[in-house]
Amino acid sequence: MHHKVVNSRQNLKFARQRWGEISKATKHSLKELTNRLSISIASGELLLLDGKWYVTHAGLLRIATRRRCFSVTSNIEKDFSDAAASRWVFKATVFKSSKSKGFVGYGDADPSNVSSLVHGAELRIAETRAVNRALRKAYGIGICSVEELGTSAVSNRDPDPYRWASAPAKRSNNGQPRLRDQLCVLIRQHNLDPTLVKAYAADFCGTATLAGASRDLVESFISHLSSTAKENRDGLVCKLNSYAQSAEARP
DSSP: OOOOOOOHHHHHHHHHHHOOOOOOHHHHHHHHHHHHHOOOTTTEEEEETTTEEOHHHHHHHHHHHHTTTTEEEEEGGGOOBGGGGTTTTEEEESSSSSTTEEEEEEEETTSSOGGGGTTTOHHHHHHHHHHHHHHHHTTTTOOBBBSSSSGGTTTOOOSSSOOOOOOOBBBBBSSBOOOHHHHHHHHHHHOOOHHHHHHHHHHHSSSSSSGGGGGHHHHHHHHHHHHHHHHOOOHHHHHHTHHHHHHHOOO
16 A cells, blocks of 8 residues: 655644644654654644654554554453453554564553543553554654553643534634534545444544543544545444444443
8 A cells, every 4th residue: 555655844834733833852853753754743643742742543553554564462461450440451462574573562541540531441541552552662663652641641632622512513713624523524425323433433532432532632533534434434334333332332
């Protein structure tokens, strides 16, 4: 599959649009990350929080795809997990090729190191953190992923979380459709089940509900959904159907 090369000037342009003027050192590190990882701000693969760059889960998965990652496995570490305390520890292994010995990463989550917005989703967050760490180790990515930040990840975020509401379509400050409306357009365009898309989005963002996800993570999901729907809609529908049982169980 042919992948579009990310331009460092385009990344800097998007960075300024989203976060305003940035320091010389931050620009330099952005250029290095862009050239080395071909990572895109517009696609939700990279975030700037408190003056530091963080890769997203979606960004790591795209890097792995571009590098032709062979497989990723994850397992609960039962000896270190405690369901009653909502504490979960996962071990993830990334195999870069069929002959790879594997790169291991561990991730943990409990109510003390995740945002209160996502209490109840500790298991999924722990798995995401484990996968992220394994991917970063496998591909030599030194910057931390945003999903690993825990409660500090809410800094520099929109105080009004993204919500599914029935309000009429509006425009954001930059003249683009709001995230809710962008997602609704994708659902209609590709004839997707909105309930299953919400469940998939929450899982993708590592949150209990889509309303608990940050704006940047939702942007990343929208980009992922759009590209997946265009490239492999049948595979996307199969993925959505896997959430049917859990979606039906919700009130």
